[in-house]
Amino acid sequence: MSEHITHVEEHRDDEASKLGMWLFIFTELLLFGGLFLVYSVFRMQYPANFHEASLELSVTIGAINTVVLLFSSMTIAMAITAIQKKNKKLTLRLISVTVLMALIFLVNKYFEWGHKFEHGLYPGSDLMHLLERGHHLYFSLYFFMTGLHALHIIVGMILLIICYVKVSKGSITNDRFVFLENGALYWHLVDLIWIFLFPLMYLIS
Amino acid sequence: MENHGSHITEYKVLVRVLFVLLLCTFLTISVTGFNLGAFTVTIALLIAGFKSYMVLSYFMHLKYESLLLRILVSMVFVLFIIIVLITFIDYSFR
Amino acid sequence: MSTEYISFLDHQGKYKGIRSWIFATDHKRIAFLYMYAIASFFLVGALLGLLMRIELISPGETIMKPQTYNGLFTVHGIIMIFMVVIPGLSAVFGNFFLPILIGAKDVAFPKLNLFSWWLFMLGSMMAIASQLLKSGPPDTGWTFYAPYSTTTGTNVIAATTAAFILGFSSILTGLNFIVTVHRMRAPGMKFFNMPLFPWAIYATAWIQLLATPVVGITLIMLIAERLFGIGFFNPDLGGDPVLFQHLFWIYSHPAVYIMILPAMGVITEIIPTFCQKKVYGYKAIALSSLAIAGVGFLVWGHHMYTSGMSEQARWFFSLLTFIVAVPSAIKVFNWISTMYKGSIDMKPPFVFALEFIFLFMIGGLTGLILGSVATDIQVHDTSFIVAHFHYIIFGGMGFAFFAAIHYWLPKMYGKMYNFKRANIAAVALFIGFNLLYFPQFIIGVQGMPRRYFDYPPRFQWAQITSTIGGFILVSALILMITNLIIGVRRGAKAPANPWNGTTLEWQIPSPPPLENFDEAPIVKENPYDYK
Numbered sequence: 001m002s003e004h005i006t007h008v009e010e011h012r013d014d015e016a017s018k019l020g021m022w023l024f025i026f027t028e029l030l031l032f033g034g035l036f037l038v039y040s041v042f043r044m045q046y047p048a049n050f051h052e053a054s055l056e057l058s059v060t061i062g063a064i065n066t067v068v069l070l071f072s073s074m075t076i077a078m079a080i081t082a083i084q085k086k087n088k089k090l091t092l093r094l095i096s097v098t099v100l101m102a103l104i105f106l107v108n109k110y111f112e113w114g115h116k117f118e119h120g121l122y123p124g125s126d127l128m129h130l131l132e133r134g135h136h137l138y139f140s141l142y143f144f145m146t147g148l149h150a151l152h153i154i155v156g157m158i159l160l161i162i163c164y165v166k167v168s169k170g171s172i173t174n175d176r177f178v179f180l181e182n183g184a185l186y187w188h189l190v191d192l193i194w195i196f197l198f199p200l201m202y203l204i205s
Numbered sequence: 206m207e208n209h210g211s212h213i214t215e216y217k218v219l220v221r222v223l224f225v226l227l228l229c230t231f232l233t234i235s236v237t238g239f240n241l242g243a244f245t246v247t248i249a250l251l252i253a254g255f256k257s258y259m260v261l262s263y264f265m266h267l268k269y270e271s272l273l274l275r276i277l278v279s280m281v282f283v284l285f286i287i288i289v290l291i292t293f294i295d296y297s298f299r
Numbered sequence: 300m301s302t303e304y305i306s307f308l309d310h311q312g313k314y315k316g317i318r319s320w321i322f323a324t325d326h327k328r329i330a331f332l333y334m335y336a337i338a339s340f341f342l343v344g345a346l347l348g349l350l351m352r353i354e355l356i357s358p359g360e361t362i363m364k365p366q367t368y369n370g371l372f373t374v375h376g377i378i379m380i381f382m383v384v385i386p387g388l389s390a391v392f393g394n395f396f397l398p399i400l401i402g403a404k405d406v407a408f409p410k411l412n413l414f415s416w417w418l419f420m421l422g423s424m425m426a427i428a429s430q431l432l433k434s435g436p437p438d439t440g441w442t443f444y445a446p447y448s449t450t451t452g453t454n455v456i457a458a459t460t461a462a463f464i465l466g467f468s469s470i471l472t473g474l475n476f477i478v479t480v481h482r483m484r485a486p487g488m489k490f491f492n493m494p495l496f497p498w499a500i501y502a503t504a505w506i507q508l509l510a511t512p513v514v515g516i517t518l519i520m521l522i523a524e525r526l527f528g529i530g531f532f533n534p535d536l537g538g539d540p541v542l543f544q545h546l547f548w549i550y551s552h553p554a555v556y557i558m559i560l561p562a563m564g565v566i567t568e569i570i571p572t573f574c575q576k577k578v579y580g581y582k583a584i585a586l587s588s589l590a591i592a593g594v595g596f597l598v599w600g601h602h603m604y605t606s607g608m609s610e611q612a613r614w615f616f617s618l619l620t621f622i623v624a625v626p627s628a629i630k631v632f633n634w635i636s637t638m639y640k641g642s643i644d645m646k647p648p649f650v651f652a653l654e655f656i657f658l659f660m661i662g663g664l665t666g667l668i669l670g671s672v673a674t675d676i677q678v679h680d681t682s683f684i685v686a687h688f689h690y691i692i693f694g695g696m697g698f699a700f701f702a703a704i705h706y707w708l709p710k711m712y713g714k715m716y717n718f719k720r721a722n723i724a725a726v727a728l729f730i731g732f733n734l735l736y737f738p739q740f741i742i743g744v745q746g747m748p749r750r751y752f753d754y755p756p757r758f759q760w761a762q763i764t765s766t767i768g769g770f771i772l773v774s775a776l777i778l779m780i781t782n783l784i785i786g787v788r789r790g791a792k793a794p795a796n797p798w799n800g801t802t803l804e805w806q807i808p809s810p811p812p813l814e815n816f817d818e819a820p821i822v823k824e825n826p827y828d829y830k
Contacts, residue, residue, distance in 0.1 A: 016407050016482040022274060023474045026281045027512045033285045034516035034546055038531055040289060041296055041542060043246075059234065066230050074223040077214065077264040084213045124527035133530075133537025140529035144520075181266075188265045195256045198230075199249040203237035273481075284509065284596060291597060291615065292545055298609035 014178040021182040042137045049134020054204040062202035072101035073191040076184045086174045095164045102157045156190045159183045212269040222263045306810040324409035330395035344378040352769040355762045368752035369438035376441025381465045388561035393500045399804045402485025402820035407478035415471045422464035429457035445532035445543040449524040459518040466511045473507025487822040494802045494826040499564025502588040506553045514550030548599035556595040562699030572800040573649035574641025577827035580633040587626035594623040605679045620670035647721035651702035658694025683743025686736045709793035713809040716786025727775035734768025
């Protein structure tokens with residue numbers, strides 16, 4: 001609700017920024033949604049194969065990654081509380097912890113994938129194409145979905161680092177923090193996707 | 206235009222939410238250890254749904270946002286679920 | 300507090316010359332950038348269509364080899380769908396007029412708007428590149444069905460990457476418009492005080508936002524299949540080609556509503572103006588736009604009746620397809636009812652609008668034949684389908700685009716054009732169009748397949764008629780465009796309100812100043828307040 005016409009350059013509407021970020025999140029949900037749709041079709045068609053193949057994944061690493069992401073969601077949410085309470089130092093610390101969590105997630109993923117690669121299991125490999133159909137589809141989905149997710153973790157990390165710099169320089173403050181809110185929203189999205197990815201990939205009974 | 210109603214989520218609320226989320230994660234891992242047939246994935250998805258609800262409401266602040274935003278978010282999830290269900294009308298009956 | 304009037308075209312900003320255009324964040328300039336690009340792509344696509352028509356004028360090889368023909372109909376589709384009709388009305392007239400019609404000075408995110416245009420140009424360049432790179436133009440049809448698209452040697456990856464980038468542009472435009480409508484309406488303008496073109500753009504924006512990501516991920520799956528053999532759509536690896544079709548049409552059906560909703564919005568603006576009467580059933584038209592957008596997400600399988608889907612799936616999609624026709628029909632009733640006892644003025648925008656209604660109805664009614672499973676199976680993949688979608692897309696969205704440019708050109712350029720020549724062009728277009736496409740219905744029912752460059756001699760009468768129609772159509776297009784260019788260059792100065800319209804664009808000078816409203820716009824409760 002603007003009271004009068006202001007010049008284009010002075011126009012600042014935080015609600016609009018936030019709405020824009022939510023709309024972008026919707027597109028990401030639908031993007032991953034397409035993959036979840038493919039997953040559900042093939043899981044329905046190859047239930048036993050999907051179960052067997054999932055045994056190749058380490059539930060422990062998956063669980064650690066889940067905890068790491070959930071924790072990081074909390075820390076970035078806390079960062080917003082911190083900036084609202086004018087605690088710049090704490091805000092910076094919390095953003096740093098969040099980025100560190102992201103890094104831990106990626107390192108785990110590196111080891112997980114590395115282990116598969118060492119055994120000749122990677123998209124396009126000869127071994128992949130020799131697998132039973134359901135197994136092959138499972139691993140194609142595994143690499144595609146966790147890969148796309150990891151890409152979003154990287155993008156999220158970059159966004160959060162930009163947030164860090166902006167808080168540090170003072171362009172994000174207690175009465176001007178929609179950029180941090182939006183960065184946090186993007187980060188929560190990455191967590192949301194993993195909340196579904198973990199049980200669907202690692203915990204198939 | 207300044208920030209919205211400026212609701213501040215207290216740290217302890219966020220910690221409690223994390224605790225609930227970790228509990229649910231542990232629950233999911235335990236439940237999927239048992240074989241309850243088709244129910245297992247249903248339960249796992251329901252728990253995941255609840256976890257998402259918590260993340261959306263508290264971490265993503267939806268609980269304190271406008272009704273419009275809450276409706277829009279719900280509609281997007283509903284749209285996705287409907288699309289999956291319709292696709293299954295094909296695959297279930299082939 | 301009024302400032303001295305300077306048209307947005309004369310405004311001197313940070314940049315000079317061409318950079319004042321390609322770095323512009325003014326929604327009106329961005330609209331022009333889209334318009335010139337899209338008009339060029341349309342002419343190229345039309346030329347490709349004409350080449351196809353020349354090939355089809357006689358059976359067997361006429362002017363090109365079969366492989367060339369396959370490449371031609373593919374690129375004709377890619378250009379027309381992704382570079383012309385999907386962006387078309389939203390990116391040009393949505394950009395120019397959405398902010399003005401809601402009393403705003405620009406869209407919510409002007410820089411993002413410019414970025415959308417840059418993406419559009421990048422995607423378009425990639426699409427052109429896919430024609431020229433080593434492995435040859437894609438020959439899959441614009442629908443890229445697996446398994447052919449995953450195995451053919453042609454430049455499928457380049458073309459699908461182009462489509463992905465173009466899709467991203469569409470998503471960002473949709474996002475921008477949704478926030479614009481929610482946050483930038485002038486004080487006093489509630490949702491139900493908005494004119495109906497903004498309503499149409501708003502409904503369209505939601506489809507752009509939510510449907511496009513699905514085709515985005517599908518195209519990436521296609522690329523992954525070509526590069527790594529991931530197997531989702533390959534039966535040998537356990538996958539299902541029909542799954543590709545599901546994913547593809549989950550976007551591409553809503554996409555046709557991206558094409559037609561703004562078109563209906565334009566017609567809904569033009570008719571009250573040239574009948575000098577308020578629109579009949581404002582709320583019904585507004586809500587039917589939302590209904591079409593919503594239900595449009597649930598009907599995609601009607602493109603797949605012969606693909607091997609379950610019987611239950613075919614019933615479901617058929618039922619939903621009949622349902623989605625209802626809100627469109629509501630609009631047609633309301634347009635006609637608006638005209639009843641109106642004071643009708645047969646200026647070119649209105650002539651085009653009348654032609655739109657006629658052509659759209661033929662397209663829509665033949666759509667009912669296609670919605671019914673039994674009749675669709677007879678005509679699937681025949682030229683009946685080609686005729687149907689050209690009536691709807693070209694006769695519908697295309698003629699609405701012509702109507703829009705004739706309606707709004709005086710406002711955009713501040714110049715008038717010759718009405719008589721415009722009306723002659725409109726009639727010639729109509730004649731050429733029907734000659735071109737109507738025979739295709741007939742031979743489609745008789746068995747003429749689509750995407751075939753050869754055919755038995757008994758279909759030749761129709762192919763010749765169509766080709767003649769095509770030449771008349773293109774000549775009329777040239778006449779129409781030339782007339783508009785003459786108007787822009789040498790036409791009379793346009794007043795602020797040449798048509799005595801009531802919506803906000805007619806309350807500001809032609810062309811508008813940079814920030815549209817030098818004084819706060821006067822918002823009326825009824826946007827179609829004709830005395």
